[in-house]
Amino acid sequence: MELQLVLEQKVKEAVKAVYDAELPSVEFQPTRKDFEGDITVVVFPMLRTVKGNPIEIGTKIGAYLEENVDEIAKFNVVKGFLNLVVSNVYYLNFFNSINTSATFGYEKPNSKDAIMVEYSSPNTNKPLHLGHIRNNLLGYSVAEILKAAGHKVYKTQIINDRGIHICKSMLAWQKFGEGETPESSGLKGDHLVGKYYVAFDKTYKAQIEEQVKQGKEKEQAEKEAPILLEAQEMLRQWEAGDQAVVQLWKTMNSWVYTGFETTYKNLGVDFDKLYYESNTYLLGRDVVKEGLDKGIFFKKDDGSVWIDLTDDGLDEKIVLRADGTAVYMTQDIGTAIQRVTDFEDINGMVYTVGNEQDYHFKVLFLILKKLGYKWAEKLYHLSYGMVDLPSGKMKSREGTVVDADDLIKNMEETAEEISKELGKLDGYSDEEKKELYRTIGLGALKYYILKVDPKKRILFNPEESVDFQGNTGPFIQYTYARIQSILRKAENIEVATVSTTLELHEKEKELLKTIQLFPEKVQEAANNYSPALIANYVYDLVKEFNSFYQQVSILGEENQDKRHFRIQLSKKVAETIQLAFRLLGVEVPERM
RNA sequence: GGUCGCGUAGCUCAGCUGGAUAGAGCAUCUGCCUUCUAAGCAGACGGUCGAAGGUUCGAAUCCUUCCGCGAUCACCA
The missing domain is CATH 3.30.1360.70 (Arginyl tRNA synthetase N-terminal domain)
Known part of the structure; x- marks a missing residue:
């Protein structure tokens, strides 16, 4: 401005x-x-x-x-x-000044600090669900926004590939799987493994019930169910490096990774660097020992190590168990330091993790600050609200989760139905149509989730999410497609300097004003880690354009200067829609 | 109970670095396709901005208290 x-x-x-x-x-x-x-x-x-x-x-x-x-x-x-x-002259000058830029609104790449953005970080014992989708879309989008704002960005995730929960599905597969594989069952790898995670839980519950019937206290039964003890034994074997267990672990994890890869690809998200908890879970212990020497931490009588955060308004927090093994916090301290070692230019990290971990990250960041890391000042927990269904909370064990793969497929099918109903795709090959349904379906899903403020919880209403009218992804994509249609028909879409004496229609001026806001919206979205700001902006822009489109004739304009200006203006609007949508990870169609 | 977050139209959400009569979409109703894609446009209807105090020329926005919803307060991750 x-x-x-x-x-x-x-x-x-x-x-x-x-x-x-x-x-x-x-x-x-x-x-x-x-x-x-x-x-x-x-x-x-x-x-x-x-x-x-x-x-x-x-x-x-x-x-x-x-x-x-x-x-x-x-x-x-x-x-x-x-x-x-x-004056009109001002707006026309502005237009001329940006008209040749293909990335108006984006800052020069890598002009600012490098930032690592962590998102997804799934467990390898079950498929991704709607909650992960929000996480993935948010993390990916924030990463793209930070890039557009001038930062160098590394996208990463830490894959929770070890632990008791992983052993549970391994054990269940061993017991009931009869050698089933993704190939033999036709199931996607992550779904196959998820099936055995559920199977474990079922058996576990049955055993508890059995023991309670025999007169055991429920709490005790929960701790002593045979299958749980077996899983714990398996974890010990894994940690001891037992060959058979490690082999099974590798095999089942590889199934899951293949499955995740497909889901990520379908979602359109990617990563620059992967971290595996099996590699990082031992990290951090040395740092804790150093911190102990420096007096940042203290040791209790039983040998466990703690930090006292009562002066900061928090509690005491354990950072190392009495037996010297790492807890979640230890690992996260280690991983953070590891990342900065791996990528020396990092000055800031964003953790995309649900708001149930607000406290954890508050403590983590504080500890890193106390340990004296300069970059600790620039850590941000991108904390987002849960995704609820109209029926209430999603619970994986109760089978009320919305599966990510199913949901994506669903949205594509809805896009197909609506497209067929409207019947505007004559001349498109089946291949092109399929690609388009994907673009629209995914656009609807992504926009629906990203348009709401990350920190607010989302009520995911399946019916509403497939609505393609009003404030939706497809509505915006439609506007883009309309402009492309005009550009196809216009014989000359070359960029040319617009005369500053041109008379401006009120709607044209409004459009120019809105376009002018884009760069500051990108910065604002980056500063607030909020894709929702981009979504709201592009929606405003599109509404403005549709109103213009309705009131003002573009190709029908007789004055050639005006006509050409309107074509160029429309083109610029389309470009801005595309640039904004790219930040949300949403693609844009030539026709629809 | 302590801490953190949220509470805006029937529903889903914007607006929140204080500023004019609080904005959209969905739903309901009314117009507009012989003219660039009607997945659109124009309009109507709909609000004690959870409640009460306070600061201010001015509060949905800032402060305090209260109410409601959620999360968290594990040697789980």
């Missing part, structure tokens, strides 16, 4: 000239639609510096600006609001 800077100076100048007073700052806001003007100066705050009637002050400043600032064509004052009409 260079204009705003100029105006700020000029308003100060005006106050100096008229009232001989120094204004500390000037407050601007976009002019409300119901008043004439483009940008508004709020007069009220000036009353602290300049005594008098706001209307009179506004009028005097307005007159000064009209006189002394080329870009200001007219003004009016309503109550304490000085509404300024910005």
Whole structure:
């Protein structure tokens, strides 16, 4: 907003000239639609510096600006609001200045610090579900937004590939699997393994019930169920490096990875670097020992190591067990340090993890700060709300989860149904149609999830999520497709300088104003780690365009200069939609 | 109980670095396809911004208290 800077100076100048007073700052806001003007100066705050009637002050400043600032064509004052009409020349100059840029709104790559973005980080004992989808979409999008804002970004995840929960599905497979494989069963690898995780739980529950019947206390039964003891034994064997167990672990994990790969590909997310918990779970212990020497941590009588955070308003927290083994926190400390060692230019990390872990990350970041790492100041927990269903919470053990693969497929099918109903795809091959259904279905899903503020919980209403009208992904994609249709029909879509004497339609001016906001929206989204801001922006832009499209003829315009300007303007809107959607990981169709 | 987050139209959400009569979409109703894609546009209906105090020329926005919902307070991850 260079204009705003100029105006700020000029308003100060005006106050100096008229009232001989120094204004500390000037407050601007976009002019409300119901008043004439483009940008508004709020007069009220000036009353602290300049005594008098706001209307009179506004009028005097307005007159000064009209006189002394080329870009200001007219003004009016309503109550304490000085509404300024910005000249067409200004907007046309702006348009000319960005018209040749293919990435207007994006900052120069790698002009800012490198940041690592962690997201997904699944357990390898069951398929991904709707909760992971929100996580993946958020993490991916924030990574892309940070890139567009000028950061170098490394996308990563830490795969929870070890532990008791992994052993549970391994054990169940060993017991009941009869050698079943993804090939033999036709099941996707992650779903196959998930099946045995459920099987374990079923047996476990049955055993508990059995023991309770025999008169055991429930709590005790939960601890002593034979199958659980077996799983714990398996974990010990794994940690001891037992060959057979390790082999089984490798095999089943590889099934899961193949399955995840497909889901990630379908979702359109990717990673630059993978970390595996089986490699990192021992990390951090040395750091804890160092911290112990430095007096940051302290040892209890039983030998366990703790940090006292009561001065920071938190509790005491364990960082190493009495037997010297690592806890979750130890591992996370180690992993963070490992990452900075692996990528020396990192100055900041974003952890995309649900809000049930708010406390954990608060503690983790605090510990890293106390350990003296400079980059610890730049850690951010991208904490997001849970995804609930109209029927309530999702619970994997109760089978009320929405499976990621199913959901994606569902959205594609809905896109197909609607597309067929509308029947606008004559001339498209089956291949092209399929690709389009994917684009639309996925666009609907991604937009539906990303448009809401990350920290709020989402109520996932299946019916509403497949609605393709109004504030939805397909609505925005549709606008893009419409513009492409115009561009196909226009014989000349070359970029050419627009004459600044061109008369601007009100809708054109509104569009230019909205386009102009894009760069600051990108920065704002990056600063707030919020794809929702991009989603809301592109929705506003599209609404504005559709209104323009309805009221103003583009190809039908007889004045050639105007016609060509409108074509170029439409093209720029389409580009901006595409650039914005790229930040959300949503693709854009040529037709629909 | 302590801590953190959330509470805006029937529903789903914007707006929250304080500013004009609180905005969209869905749903309901009314118009608009012989003109660039009607997955669209234009309009109507719909609000004690959870409640009460406070700060301010001005509060949905900031502060306090209360109410409701959720998360968390594990030698699980």
